[in-house]
Amino acid sequence: MESLKGDIIKILPFRDLNKVSDLIYFEGPILSHFKDKYEKNLLFYWVDVNEEYNRWLVFQVSEEQLYNYLTKRVDLRSIVERPQNDIFYSVEIGDTLNYQNIHQFFKDDLIEPYLPEPDSFFESDVPSVYSRNISNYEESYLMEVLLDQAVFMKAEPSEKNKSKNHGLVDAVQGGNFLQGFGKSYNGMLAYSTRKEFQLRTIVDEKRVRKAIKQVIDSYPLNMVKTEAASFAVALSPNNITVVDEFFLNKEWRDSVFNQFKRDVINIDNKTEDEIDAIVKQYGEDYISEIYKPIIELYNSRHLAIKITDKNFKPKRTIHHVKPDVVQRLVRVEKGPAELPVERLALVKFNNSTGRITGTSQATLLDQAIQPSWHAENEIKGERKRYQLRHKLFAQYKIEDGIHIIEHDELDIYATGEGYLEAESNFHNEIADLYERLLATDNKELSAEDIDRKNFLMFYIKS
Amino acid sequence: MAVKQKKYKHADLMVEKGVKSPCPFKNCEERDRQAYHFGFSDKDDIRNFIPGHKKRYRINANSDEQNCAYCALSMFKTADGARKKWNQELTERTRQLLQYTHLLVGDIKKELGVMSIEKGDHFTFFEYEGTNLQEHFQIFDEL
Helix, strand or coil, X not given: CCCCCCEEECCCCCCCCEEEEEEEECCCEEEEEEECCCCCXXXXXXXXXXXXXXXXXXXEECHHHHHHHHCCCCCHHHHHHCCHHHEEEEEEECCCCCEEEEEXXXXXXXXXXXXXXXXXXXXXXXXXXXXXXXXXXXXXXXXXXXXXXXXXXXXXXXXXXXXXXXXXXXXXXXXXXHHHHHHHHHHHHHHHHHHHHHHCCCCCHHHHHHHHHHHHHHCCEEEEEEECCCEEEEEEECCCCCCCCXXXXXXXXXXHHHHXXXXXXXXXXXXXXXXXXXXXXXXHHHHHHHHHHXXXXXXXXXXXXXXXXXXXXXXXXXXXXCHHHHHHHCCCCCCCCCCCHHHCCCXXXXXXXXXXXXXXXXXXXXXXXXXXXXXXCEEECCCCEEEECCCEEEEEEEECCEEEEEECCCCEEEEECCHHHHHHHHHHHHHHHHHHHHXXXXXXXXXXHHHXXXXXXXXXXX | CCXXXXXXXXXXXXXXXXXXXXXXXXCEECCCEEEEEEECXXXXXXXXXXXXXXXXXXXXXXXXXXXXXXXXXXXXCCHHHHHHHHHHHCCHHHHHHHCCCEEEEEEECHHHEEEECCCCCEXXXXXXXXXXXXXXXXXXXXX
16 A cells, blocks of 8 residues: 555544445445535545555545536546645545544645546446436536626616616616627627638538527527616526537637627727727628627617626726727628728718718717618619719618618608618619709709709719 | 255355345346456456455445445446446546456356346346356456
8 A cells, every 4th residue: 555644543533424325336436425414525535455455535525526526527636636624534444344544634745646637527327316416506506607607787777867767777778788788699609600610611501500590599698697676687698508510519609708798798998909800800791790789789878887796786887889989890781781981971962062071970870870871883763774973872771670771961761671672762762853853944943952953963974 | 846046156245245135136137148347367367257345345335235236246238338437437546456457258148147137338247156257258358
């Protein structure tokens, strides 16, 4: 047998030991769980033998350590490295089953041969005696993990609305708050899934789409804690469901959520360089999908949002996202997705000079990030096509599911159930207006119509 | 005429260890089956086919059923199952203490004893008196 350091003691300092179960056994116990009179959990690990005796390493473990071991979250080595109170005992047991040669020593004096190897995970069947506790433990462990990685936030009515609402968040704003985070996170999941497939050079689009759908269904943000009488929530990604693709696993999901916390939730707090990096990273396909919902929320006039600690004590106030950042992160949703950011603004036509006099970016940004629309080369009327000298910009938005393209200067408001229908109607409205104004002498036109006519003549080449 | 009850090879050990009946367990049957067993080379090594309770005295068994099982032999239905037990479930220190070096394979016949009917890869084999498994097993591979 190996020599031991430490002190020899007369008895093991635990009363009324009762075996709960053998955890590992082969031709006899190898690792056994005992409890003493005071419900302390002790492990007996067979570490040595000679002709007469078997030596057992005895150490106290927490219930958490024990269940973490049985559920393969930690290996035996990491438990042995962290005994409760940093103390080990060793006992030698012979054929009479009496304990003798009992040692007590500190964990630093544990000799190397008795230390289990790394990756010494529990690989046997979990004894039935632990089944119920494991399922209880799993639930509390799950909640613990969810809370550990959650984002804790509190929303209050903005100063302006505070007195009116007695400091309470109304249900619609509360709903918008949750929806904003949920939508942004879904955008992040979709982006990250597609990126993962690209990294693995998997180009099967059907498979990618299926995985995106599955990931969004399986890893939604959950509310894991709320506080009554205020709108305080902790959001954490689902921790239970698994998806088909093995690489879209728990570790992947955790890394996506961490990325979401870093890049999206803290978007109000980024430097210019960080914004550059974000724009570069998320590209045009997903950037709006990820950032638009959360920026709308952060820039809401109704809510003031704070990041809090686990007890919902404020840690940081979320600020409005600056217009120049909004402009870079939120792009056109459909059709004109390639539109350069600097051209998002509405053009203004100066009637007296006949020139484009500037942009009304502020108007656009004030209106909570309306995506824009533009006609590239031509206006397609029902009867005729008109070539454009310049790109013609307008506002594009969706309200209550209706797609709307409108142009303030031209006083055109076209709608459709889909983007294409709205666009087609917008083209027809412009064509009709142009034909009507062109066919009418200026003397018979109102001042506004003359402005609109000049505007269109400036843009339309033929 | 009453059927003569067969005696188990390690019946005395069962008594010595205070095993309560029924031992072998109720779910044990005579069956023909290929089996794998941890041991030493050569197959006639006297350390082969020794029940756990005879080899070393450890703390009391988990249950009466395990106390009974330690009076018999641990067997595996497949080589993979045996290797999984050896390489994955046991720590390196335990492997050193158990000392086995080889996996043995053999054909168990109904007349040699009874085996526990279990779901996994492992089963427990209770030899009848007079059984000599060395005659039925060979070295299969190193562990």
